[in-house]
Amino acid sequence: MKYISTRGQAPALNFEEVLLAGLASDGGLYVPEQLPVFTQEEIASWAGLSYAELAFKIISPFVNDCISDADLKVMIDETYAGFNHSAVAPLKELGTNEWVLELFHGPTLAFKDFALQLLGRLMDHVLEKRGEHLVIMGATSGDTGSAAIEGCRHSKHVDIFILHPHNRVSEVQRRQMTTILADNVFNISLEGNFDDCQEMVKASFADQGFLKGMKLGAVNSINWARIMAQIVYYFSASLAVGGPHRTVAFSVPTGNFGDIFAGYLAKQMGLPISQLVVATNRNDILHRAIAGNDMSKSQLVHTLSPSMDIMVSSNFERMLFDIYDRDGAAISDLMNRFRTESVSLDPARWEKVRELFDSFAVDDDATCQTIADVHAETGYLLDPHTAIGVKAARECIRDKAVPMITLATAHPVKFPDAVIKAELTAPALPTHLTDLFEREERLTVLENDLSAVQKFISEHVHPE
Numbered sequence: 042m043k044y045i046s047t048r049g050q051a052p053a054l055n056f057e058e059v060l061l062a063g064l065a066s067d068g069g070l071y072v073p074e075q076l077p078v079f080t081q082e083e084i085a086s087w088a089g090l091s092y093a094e095l096a097f098k099i100i101s102p103f104v105n106d107c108i109s110d111a112d113l114k115v116m117i118d119e120t121y122a123g124f125n126h127s128a129v130a131p132l133k134e135l136g137t138n139e140w141v142l143e144l145f146h147g148p149t150l151a152f153k154d155f156a157l158q159l160l161g162r163l164m165d166h167v168l169e170k171r172g173e174h175l176v177i178m179g180a181t182s183g184d185t186g187s188a189a190i191e192g193c194r195h196s197k198h199v200d201i202f203i204l205h206p207h208n209r210v211s212e213v214q215r216r217q218m219t220t221i222l223a224d225n226v227f228n229i230s231l232e233g234n235f236d237d238c239q240e241m242v243k244a245s246f247a248d249q250g251f252l253k254g255m256k257l258g259a260v261n262s263i264n265w266a267r268i269m270a271q272i273v274y275y276f277s278a279s280l281a282v283g284g285p286h287r288t289v290a291f292s293v294p295t296g297n298f299g300d301i302f303a304g305y306l307a308k309q310m311g312l313p314i315s316q317l318v319v320a321t322n323r324n325d326i327l328h329r330a331i332a333g334n335d336m337s338k339s340q341l342v343h344t345l346s347p348s349m350d351i352m353v354s355s356n357f358e359r360m361l362f363d364i365y366d367r368d369g370a371a372i373s374d375l376m377n378r379f380r381t382e383s384v385s386l387d388p389a390r391w392e393k394v395r396e397l398f399d400s401f402a403v404d405d406d407a408t409c410q411t412i413a414d415v416h417a418e419t420g421y422l423l424d425p426h427t428a429i430g431v432k433a434a435r436e437c438i439r440d441k442a443v444p445m446i447t448l449a450t451a452h453p454v455k456f457p458d459a460v461i462k463a464e465l466t467a468p469a470l471p472t473h474l475t476d477l478f479e480r481e482e483r484l485t486v487l488e489n490d491l492s493a494v495q496k497f498i499s500e501h502v503h504p505e
């Protein structure tokens with residue numbers, strides 16, 4: 042399997058190279074040259090497999106011959122053995138044909154663990170084999186950071202620098218990152234917003250001179266391996282409700298468009314998905330782009346669902362690459378214009394986007410109302426991001442006979458403010474985090490300045 046850049050100017054890479062490369066050298070994102078497509082019979086034959094066995098079926102064609110099947114199996118088994126639920130990604134029924142897919146049973150209580158627990162192992166395996174060291178830069182609006190740190194903290198081949206927006210993540214999210222005191226873990230609290238953090242990561246890929254020859258890697262969903270691992274739970278959820286002989290719909294709370302893009306790929310790979318709902322908060326550029334062909338950036342606002350406080354959604358580019366018939370030059374032009382101006386797609390292309398996705402934006406009041414309503418109806422406590430997904434699902438559902446599955450992206454314990462605003466009691470921290478508020482924190486606050494960040498990294502990195 043080869044991977045190509047959405048901007049058409051970077052060399053095609055194999056899986057191992059793409060895993061370590063992160064962003065493509067032309068500023069684009071890597072995607073598989075061709076997707077594996079599974080028949081309905083093949084998918085049906087996977088019913089009854091464990092989550093790890095299913096993950097192996099779906100992931101192995103992407104890894105191809107870069108990693109042996111035996112090694113890949115071990116890494117996948119270890120990854121999902123570390124989850125705190127026997128089903129790994131269990132479904133909970135809220136009502137008739139209304140489900141939530143709990144993706145928060147990993148170590149950091151968010152869906153990011155599904156990919157980042159595996160990514161850490163894959164990177165370590167490949168770096169060990171190559172005898173190489175990687176400097177990782179990641180941007181987080183709250184959840185990616187702790188999951189990436191958790192995935193890399195034990196690696197002797199990696200130094201990891203995570204940038205989060207100062208005072209713009211929940212306290213639990215911040216402490217999950219800053220209380221990991223490993224020598225190779227660095228938390229930068231940036232006096233800016235998530236887009237500033239993400240832009241610094243991308244700019245650092247474009248000019249890696251500050252690393253004096255060391256290699257830069259990515260843990261955000263710009264790294265293809267993140268998306269790859271997230272495809273699996275769409276299959277597992279579908280199989281659990283009678284797929285593939287029954288179509289399913291998904292509602293996905295999303296900021297960087299990575300999780301919903303994984304659902305889009307699952308559909309391209311043969312999974313019968315009749316509807317994909319993009320659920321956003323007040324930072325609603327994705328909703329405006331899908332519903333109104335308006336890709337204009339507005340002021341990023343801080344919400345009760347901070348993980349989705351994103352205006353520049355990286356993975357939208359991967360989807361647009363398909364919409365523009367994989368024309369790298371067209372995407373390069375579009376994305377360059379998007380940096381400085383409002384853009385819209387040509388009408389025929391936008392029509393294709395509208396056929397693929399529905400969308401809905403939910404403000405903080407409606408988020409809290411949904412948390413309260415669902416709790417009153419079912420006794421089930423949603424986190425604010427999942428509440429946005431459920432609300433969007435209820436607003437956008439096309440066919441009530443089709444199971445609608447909302448991705449429960451994080452555990453409510455990470456967002457007590459939203460739960461309290463919904464006039465409910467915030468849940469207690471799980472056992473492995475009970476002393477989180479007593480633990481020592483380590484972080485560095487830096488001004489919103491690329492050279493200050495790069496200087497900090499070059500001074501703290503452990504040379505090979």
Ligand SMILES: N[C@@H](CCOP(=O)(O)O)C(=O)O
Pocket residue numbers: 180181182183184185186260261262263296297299348349355
């Ligand atoms: N929502 C994310 C932001 C980064 O997105 P990613 O999927 O590209 O890592 C977060 O919580 O950090």
